[in-house]
Amino acid sequence: MYNQTIDQINTQERVARLFSRSIKKESKVQALHLALSMIDLTTLEGKDSPGKVKQLCYKASHLHDNFPNLPHVAAICVYPPMVSIAKKALEGTKINVASVATAFPSGMANLQAKLEEVKSVVNEGADEIDMVISRGKFLSGEYQYVSDEITQVKEACGKAHLKVILETGELVTLDNVRLASDIAMKAGADFIKTSTGKVSPSATPPVVLTMLEAIRDFNNKTGKQIGMKPAGGIGTAKQAIQYLVMINETLGSDWLSPNLFRFGASSLANDILMQIVKQSTGNYQSKDYFSID
């Protein structure tokens, strides 16, 4: 099953056609609420501090308090040392804590160290693990190594959900993106994810479409439903809606749910909030009316 080629030009054309869908009125309001509920609110910086993470966790369940009936985001995504802080801050909410692991973002560590890191963040309460694949091994053709590594990380995860980051910006071709997606899903990924956000380009529409098609084919063959998470570079409500169209017409309505689709983003939530308020009042408010935690 590892031999599906992907035509770049036609993939770009398909993306352009999907993105020409015009989402208005009721369908737009629906989409905005849905997109909000799919966000993994993320902070992955060397300068992160407990205070910053606590603020982010509060924001996750209080997106815009003077506007009723808003959903909460799906999860908070942080570095390993912040897991216990986030877990505590989110007590009593249904918001998950996701932690990057396996020597994020480069993945340059030995397997033992990676497994220990995963086990320790799971112990601290992480509900979801975002691992990175070994791109160096992948590019030198050691696919079995990449696959085995994912399988072992999955084992180390226990009950925690595993998202496998392909770092597509380093895989370069869509053929590689497809192959890496197939390997990750077969090796036990619950979600496949485009990028760390630390490499440019991060999630591009042709890459996301290629991964969604891989998920659909895997589902047709095995019956398993694998989730998808584009991350990095998605900052506007318009982009989010375009991706929802892409899921809707590639995978169908099952995937229009935070159980199977997430946006890894830090600034997306406020742009969506601004649009939701605009749909309701008819006017755009200044950015200053939306909290920046």
Next chain:
Amino acid sequence: MSKKQKWEYSPALEGTDHIQLKKQYDLFINGKFTPGAEGKYFSTVNPANEEKIAEVAEANQKDINFAVESAQKAYDNTWSKMPGKERGKYIFRIARLLQERAREFSVIETIDGGKPIRESRDVDIPLASAHFFYYAGWADKLEYAFPGKQANSLGVTGQIIPWNFPLLMASWKIAPALATGNTVVLKPAETTPLTAMKLAEIIQEADLPPGVVNIVTGAGDTGKAIVNHPDIKKIAFTGSTEVGKYIMKSIAGTDKKYTLELGGKAANIIFEDASIDQAVEGIINSIFFNQGHVCCAGSRLYVQESVAEEVIQKLRNRMSSLIVGNPLDKNTDIGAINSKMQLDKIKMYVDLGKEEGGNIYQPSCSLPKKGFWHAPTIFTDVSQSNRIIQEEIFGPVLGIQTFRTVDEVIAKANNTAYGLSGGVWTDKGSKIFKVTKDIRAGVIWANTFNKFDPASPFGGYKESGVGSEGGIEGLRGYLDLA
């Protein structure tokens, strides 16, 4: 939104209040809108709701005589004497005006013909304008197009165009004729005359000398009067093979030049090494573009046996996400069938396909009650001996066969009365060259389908026609090369 709830796109209608349409259109002859000699008018309706949009004059023999006379005078007195550079300026002006009014033209094309606004907006109108731009550039360079030869214009040309791409076909015909120094009498199809009449307004606005372009509306008899007029030097026709044959018979024994762009039954070939998802999208574009009202549509699909099941399953899934409905909705993928007559013809073929033992599949989609509609349709379990595989349906109906070897599929692809276009999908470059060399068709697309460019010639083998339009080749049909 709960997990299982479907996300339906709300209607996103393109506005119509910005368009300007008259209730009645006269003939455009000698630079002016003039009523026909008999004063007869016929209606043009919106195929999406069967409502009358406007009335259009019906031209008879007398009107055609007047149009040809005007064109001849314009040819003799101004157009043939004008330097190419000056002619080019007029054509550039038409191209720019068309571009500026693209939105209005898109909406009118969609209302009059039934095609989705997405296509008239993104394909028809931009390409029409591109053709004028392209041929405007040739007007002063004809001696470089055919080195060592003298390029002489012909005189009055008679042009008859179909209803599937009304404005685009008008531009395919008018632009090269003007660039080469000829004058024009053009008849648009009777079901889709409106964008041609709007083009007449642009031609007026561009201040073209009176009589250089004449646009006369009517049906078969009007066309006959053009074909048989003794002063017309060249007939350019796009339409059915049946009418093409009639034209060839009618002008036999005259010295009229002709280009005929007729029907097709193109083979679209998917090899097992193709990028499957992209190939499936290619099938969608090859047969459901413009409701399948495309002479070069890939209406015969050949899939290599080893991937046939997968391709057909994916095609069915993809078909279920096609949106059929109001052509003015920006999300519509498949619009209305152009006319009742065409819808009846498509239905006849679909019934025939079932009688012939074909296995039919149509996605569940609700079709509007008023207007002319047909669901996207595919047939499997069909063969070369079936009429639905041999004859042009000109609708959203695809016949699918499988094959095992390259030689087999080339033989089957060529086993047709037509030879207009074809498609091949493979990851292997060498296979592309082998297949495209051996298939007798005017255009063969590799890993794409239904792509058009003014610089690329277009024409057919066998019953698909004679001569080429587009590119440098397209100039040839309007010139006497000495």
